[in-house]
Amino acid sequence: xxxxxxxxxxxxxxxxxxxxxxxxxxxxxxxxxxxxxxxxxxxxxxxxxxxxxxxxxxxxxxxx
Numbered sequence: 001x002x003x004x005x006x007x008x009x010x011x012x013x014x015x016x017x018x019x020x021x022x023x024x025x026x027x028x029x030x031x032x033x034x035x036x037x038x039x040x041x042x043x044x045x046x047x048x049x050x051x052x053x054x055x056x057x058x059x060x061x062x063x064x
Contacts, residue, residue: 002064011055016042019056027045032062044058 010023020039028034037061045053 003035003061006030006060006062007058008060009055009057011025011053013053016054016056019054020058023056024037024060025060027060027062030062032064034062036061 005006006027008023008026010019010021010026012018012022019035019042022035024034038061039056040059041057043055044051045055
């Protein structure tokens with residue numbers, strides 16, 4: 001089995017889990033089945049003391 005790895009940043013206004021899912025959903029639009037995800041880093045945007053956007057840097061493994 002061959003695997004390719006994509007590096008993506010997912011984002012969501014409602015949490016890091018949704019940010020990761022956003023990246024997985026985006027990867028699933030391309031050819032190949034998503035078989036795994038590695039979260040590399042979490043970050044967030046803060047505006048006036050409130051978190052407004054969650055971001056997840058991920059590596060996504062896909063079958064080719």
